[in-house]
Amino acid sequence: MNYVLHYDIAAIFTCLVVNVLYFSQKRFPTKADRYFRWMCLLVLIATVSDTVSVFTIANAATVPEWINYIINGIFFLSFNTLQVTFFCYMVLITGYDTGNVGKLMKVIAVSILFYILVAILFTPFTHHSFYFEDGVYYQGILLPSLYVAAYITLFISIFMMFFSRRKLTAYQKYSSLVVILVSTTFVIIQFIYPELLITNFAASLLLIVLSHSLQNPDDYLDHDLQVFNHMAFITRADEMLRAGKKFDVVAFELENIDYIEQNYGVEV
Numbered sequence: 001m002n003y004v005l006h007y008d009i010a011a012i013f014t015c016l017v018v019n020v021l022y023f024s025q026k027r028f029p030t031k032a033d034r035y036f037r038w039m040c041l042l043v044l045i046a047t048v049s050d051t052v053s054v055f056t057i058a059n060a061a062t063v064p065e066w067i068n069y070i071i072n073g074i075f076f077l078s079f080n081t082l083q084v085t086f087f088c089y090m091v092l093i094t095g096y097d098t099g100n101v102g103k104l105m106k107v108i109a110v111s112i113l114f115y116i117l118v119a120i121l122f123t124p125f126t127h128h129s130f131y132f133e134d135g136v137y138y139q140g141i142l143l144p145s146l147y148v149a150a151y152i153t154l155f156i157s158i159f160m161m162f163f164s165r166r167k168l169t170a171y172q173k174y175s176s177l178v179v180i181l182v183s184t185t186f187v188i189i190q191f192i193y194p195e196l197l198i199t200n201f202a203a204s205l206l207l208i209v210l211s212h213s214l215q216n217p218d219d220y221l222d223h224d225l226q227v228f229n230h231m232a233f234i235t236r237a238d239e240m241l242r243a244g245k246k247f248d249v250v251a252f253e254l255e256n257i258d259y260i261e262q263n264y265g266v267e268v
Contacts, residue, residue: 003054007201011047014204019044022211028220028232031239035089036215042082043207047200049075054197061135068132069124076129080116080146082203084109086183087153090176093214094164098242108156112149119146139194147191154180175213179206224266 019040027033053071056063091097091105119142123129128142161168161176168176186202220232240247254260260268 003057003195003197005051005054005197007196007198008047008051008054011201011204012044012051014201015040015044015047015207018204018207018211022215025218026221026226028228028235030220030235032089032092032215035085035092036210038085039082039089039210040207042078042085043200043203046075046078046082047204049078050197050200057137060132060137065132066124068137072130072137073120073123076120076146077116079199079203080120080150081113083150083153084113084116087112087157090157090160093168094160096160096164105156108152112153115149116146144191147187150187151184154184172213175209179209182206 022036022040049071053068053075056068056071060068088105088109091102091109096102096105119129123131123140127138127140129140129146130143131138131140158177158180161173161180164173182202183206186199189196190199220228220235222229237247237249
């Protein structure tokens with residue numbers, strides 16, 4: 001099979017740009033931020049391993065079989081774990097991470113992740129996800145089920161977004177919907193045309209959308225003082241309250257702020 005590498009190469013550069021721009025900014029360490037960082041890392045790993053696998057698969061007759069299993073295993077693990085991570089991210093930002101619904105979402109995420117791990121890690125012995133025979137790469141009988149698992153998390157994410165317990169702006173909802181619909185479309189295209197390596201490129205573009213809508217570090221910063229703002233305080237307080245943790249709040253007022261600003265400047 002002649003794989004088209006152009007999209008993977010573009011995805012690597014896109015993902016690197018997103019990572020540099022995002023991690024070079026001052027970020028407020030929310031739970032959502034941690035999930036987003038994992039997504040950035042997983043997209044990069046999936047794209048690089050997918051690119052390398054094109055060459056190892058093409059030369060499967062000479063490349064040791066165990067190397068092919070490792071490289072392809074890394075790709076499938078990182079890409080499919082990305083789907084679960086995005087699902088957990090959507091559960092968090094929509095407010096469905098607590099109570100009985102939160103427990104149900106956790107069970108779904110853990111179950112799918114466990115299935116992914118078993119299906120891929122045991123592939124060298126069972127040949128259920130993919131395998132090599134006489135130097136040729138073949139898809140296993142369980143590979144379509146990994147796509148099904150991705151669709152399950154995507155459809156639940158759509159449901160949570162429309163019935164969100166948290167107040168997402170129209171822009172954030174539309175951005176999330178674009179992310180989910182584009183992901184679904186590209187997964188279908190990849191399944192129909194396996195030689196067209198397009199899903200990683202889609203994932204890298206979706207990181208851009210998320211970083212400018214749901215995960216924009218600027219939302220939590222005061223641009224004049226470069227300190228965390230009121231939104232950051234509300235977000236952290238909400239996380240602590242929802243987790244049932246005790247915390248202290250210290251408040252102070254700086255008198256004559258206008259006079260000080262006019263005479264000494266914002267930096268002072």
